[in-house]
Amino acid sequence: xxxxGAAPLAxxxxxxxxxxxxxxxxxxxxxxxxxxxHPLDVRCFVFAAFGVPCPMCxxxxxxxxxxxxxxxxxxxxxxxxxxxxxxxxxxxxxLLLLGxxxxxxxRALSEMVTRWLRASTVASAAATTLVWLAHWVSVVV
Numbered sequence: 294x295x296x297x298g299a300a301p302l303a304x305x306x307x308x309x310x311x312x313x314x315x316x317x318x319x320x321x322x323x324x325x326x327x328x329x330x331h332p333l334d335v336r337c338f339v340f341a342a343f344g345v346p347c348p349m350c351x352x353x354x355x356x357x358x359x360x361x362x363x364x365x366x367x368x369x370x371x372x373x374x375x376x377x378x379x380x381x382x383x384x385x386x387x388l389l390l391l392g393x394x395x396x397x398x399x400r401a402l403s404e405m406v407t408r409w410l411r412a413s414t415v416a417s418a419a420a421t422t423l424v425w426l427a428h429w430v431s432v433v434v
Contacts, residue, residue: 298395305388312360312381321357323366348429373425380417387413 355371
């Protein structure tokens with residue numbers, strides 16, 4: 294694909310398709326995650342060995358809950374999950390918009406979306422990381 298705008302379109306579509314596939318395959322309740330309807334029996338080695346949750350405890354359930362729209366439950370399980378999922382949706386849609394703008398030769402729109410994409414990606418990553426670390430510290434301490 295050498296057509297102008299093809300790369301952002303392909304990447305944006307890939308992100309949206311992957312999130313959609315994950316939503317179809319993964320489900321959760323606040324206490325359990327399920328893959329294709331089967332419960333996931335994942336035990337945290339850190340919690341088993343040291344009695345404290347690892348920094349990633351709850352991420353699977355939190356992401357699954359966020360993907361299914363249960364944002365409040367996702368936030369209670371793993372507060373960074375809804376932020377990360379929202380950031381990925383914005384990232385995918387922004388890439389699609391960038392690809393369309395580039396294909397249509399809309400330079401001003403392409404530049405604006407590129408600036409937005411950079412800023413929103415950094416903001417989403419920073420917010421996700423800060424909330425994730427703050428949550429883990431609050432659970433451990």
